[in-house]
Amino acid sequence: MDLIIATFIEDNIVPKFNYWIYVILMMIGLYAMITKNNLMKKLIGMGIFQTAIILFYVSIGVKDTAGIPIISHHGSEHHQGATVHSESGPSSEEVSPVKVKNNTIDKDKYANPLPHVLMLTAIVVGVSTLGLALAISQKIFKSFETLEEDEILNKLRPGSHD
Amino acid sequence: MTEHFPVLILLVPLFGALIVVLLGKERPNQCWMTSLISLGISSIISIFTVVAVLAGNKFQTIRYRMGGWPESNGYEVGIELRVDILAALVVFAVTFVGFVNTIYSKTRAEAEVQDKVSFFYALIQLLIVGLCGIVMTNDAFNLYVLIEITSLTSYALIAMGNRRAALSSFNYVIMGTIGASFYLLGVGYLYIKTGTLNIDDIRMVLGNNNLWEHQSIVVAFIFIMLGVWTKMAFFPLHGWLPNAYAYAPSMTGTFMAPLMTKVMVYVMIRVMVWLFGYEFVYSDQHVWGELVIWMSVIAIVAGSLLALARTDIKKMLTYLIVAEVGYMVGGAWLGNVTGQAGAFYHILSDAAMTFCLFIAASIIVLRVGDCRVNAFDNLFRKMPLTMIGFTVGALSMIGLPPTCGFFSKWYLISGGIEAGQWEYVCALIFSSLVNAVIFFRIFERAYFGQITEAKEDFVPSDSDANPETAIKEVPWSMLFPLFIASGSVLLVGIMNRTLFEWIQTALKMMNT
Numbered sequence: 210m211d212l213i214i215a216t217f218i219e220d221n222i223v224p225k226f227n228y229w230i231y232v233i234l235m236m237i238g239l240y241a242m243i244t245k246n247n248l249m250k251k252l253i254g255m256g257i258f259q260t261a262i263i264l265f266y267v268s269i270g271v272k273d274t275a276g277i278p279i280i281s282h283h284g285s286e287h288h289q290g291a292t293v294h295s296e297s298g299p300s301s302e303e304v305s306p307v308k309v310k311n312n313t314i315d316k317d318k319y320a321n322p323l324p325h326v327l328m329l330t331a332i333v334v335g336v337s338t339l340g341l342a343l344a345i346s347q348k349i350f351k352s353f354e355t356l357e358e359d360e361i362l363n364k365l366r367p368g369s370h371d
Numbered sequence: 372m373t374e375h376f377p378v379l380i381l382l383v384p385l386f387g388a389l390i391v392v393l394l395g396k397e398r399p400n401q402c403w404m405t406s407l408i409s410l411g412i413s414s415i416i417s418i419f420t421v422v423a424v425l426a427g428n429k430f431q432t433i434r435y436r437m438g439g440w441p442e443s444n445g446y447e448v449g450i451e452l453r454v455d456i457l458a459a460l461v462v463f464a465v466t467f468v469g470f471v472n473t474i475y476s477k478t479r480a481e482a483e484v485q486d487k488v489s490f491f492y493a494l495i496q497l498l499i500v501g502l503c504g505i506v507m508t509n510d511a512f513n514l515y516v517l518i519e520i521t522s523l524t525s526y527a528l529i530a531m532g533n534r535r536a537a538l539s540s541f542n543y544v545i546m547g548t549i550g551a552s553f554y555l556l557g558v559g560y561l562y563i564k565t566g567t568l569n570i571d572d573i574r575m576v577l578g579n580n581n582l583w584e585h586q587s588i589v590v591a592f593i594f595i596m597l598g599v600w601t602k603m604a605f606f607p608l609h610g611w612l613p614n615a616y617a618y619a620p621s622m623t624g625t626f627m628a629p630l631m632t633k634v635m636v637y638v639m640i641r642v643m644v645w646l647f648g649y650e651f652v653y654s655d656q657h658v659w660g661e662l663v664i665w666m667s668v669i670a671i672v673a674g675s676l677l678a679l680a681r682t683d684i685k686k687m688l689t690y691l692i693v694a695e696v697g698y699m700v701g702g703a704w705l706g707n708v709t710g711q712a713g714a715f716y717h718i719l720s721d722a723a724m725t726f727c728l729f730i731a732a733s734i735i736v737l738r739v740g741d742c743r744v745n746a747f748d749n750l751f752r753k754m755p756l757t758m759i760g761f762t763v764g765a766l767s768m769i770g771l772p773p774t775c776g777f778f779s780k781w782y783l784i785s786g787g788i789e790a791g792q793w794e795y796v797c798a799l800i801f802s803s804l805v806n807a808v809i810f811f812r813i814f815e816r817a818y819f820g821q822i823t824e825a826k827e828d829f830v831p832s833d834s835d836a837n838p839e840t841a842i843k844e845v846p847w848s849m850l851f852p853l854f855i856a857s858g859s860v861l862l863v864g865i866m867n868r869t870l871f872e873w874i875q876t877a878l879k880m881m882n883t
Binding site for chain 2: 239242248251255258259262265269276317323327330331334337338341342344345346348349352353361365
């Protein structure tokens, strides 16, 4: 039994721990968004939910032994047309910054920057969603004087008109 | 010049929104004029785009590389806009509805959002930029960003209404964020597997490496579908829609109800046909084909019955939208070109008829001062022109021949018969019958309304007798958009053959 658990952990959890963490965080966020009664707690859940996805994206850009994806230019003739899709790059001892030789980049020597760039946009989207949701909950608080969902629904119940 | 059309459609309302914000709330008329002009220009450009992509029945595709990034090793590096005939038609529908709705907003915006008029016009233009971007972009991540732009502007627009609108907008924020995040997750899985975000390139990499049956791809497809379904209010996920659209300011409701869900249906068809492809989605190895058809059957039946149970006309119409989304999802999943093209044609026809019905309902509610159907006694006599518009929309919803609703149902039903999905055909016919009950209930009230009942409630001086308080027609600035909308219901219906052939040809080009 212990062996089965140990092999399961070794095969499925250790090599994929970043996925497990994002799934757990996402479920915490989803749980808070669905079950919490307080609107502010729902928003906190939303923050956790979005952050989990951001972590997922950031973690997929990571490589072992990879450095910062900044291209250093030695010699001006190389600074055009450096391509990412190279088959074989020259083996360079330096880890960072990445050197450009013969118009190719050793793709194993630098972390994939694209997921990080995407997540910059997603963070901006998340911040603006949160800001907007906070403004809306402020408006709700001004007119209902509470942020508890059940109390708000109770105030709406007597008579269909407010 | 032609190759710059896609980006011009986006840029004109974007700068229009900036100008409107700069003009500020002290100049409501100039704000209105600016957004009218910018949306007018945008819809004229989209007409030219339709003509350009048709190119005399050659069906060419305009590709526009944002920032002019050249491709490298056969892969797109930058963000690409891609307009074919399908995208051009939807973009035209979006910009045209936006333009006509701006005419309608003239009087209502000043009455309903008072000191936020400039923000209203700015947001509605940004919303149109977002919707057109969703339709035209060829980049999966860019699609996510544009979906969020659209959603953010619509949360704000809905929250401009009363306190119930704020509450329903909050629920929409929660649901919408869940939906968009699921979509984003799906794109992440695709990116892990393919290393690219361009929709055509993803398809190419998937095909070249034969990744179709890989678990990640299947999971990515399910995540993306869940996200898109949440955004389009597919039945079990529809909770946010009815309140949000019913309590929003009327000129916001008239714009968002016809377009938001329809554009998301377009995204679904695009993801199914362009991103994953026919063989993957309708493959016999997946059980989901049959399952989704049944889900759409449930959506159609439940949406119709929920609509039947409402007495509030706006709520009723919002539940009808839920049923219509069921039509389109079912049609797209039938697995044949007829069904897909029918679902696509229904995007256009549903946009026209929902627009028509929502404008008419807003006018009626404004004049009667009551949302309940029981208050609609004798409306045909009191406001005949509005009721003509309403009747056209209602007949199209029921599905009577000269209107577009008939033809879209016809194509969807023929697709269903072709695929042998009889439960879907039955659900469509059932929904038609329920719609007939719903709308003839209103017609009966409005045509043969009991004057005695009206007297029971009230008053010695009947409202008809006193011209000061009588319910009368609204100004032409509101009737004119209604007539354009009902005219387009008829026009889309009359042009059904041409439109359907265009759609079918474009889909066949993709499917083979």
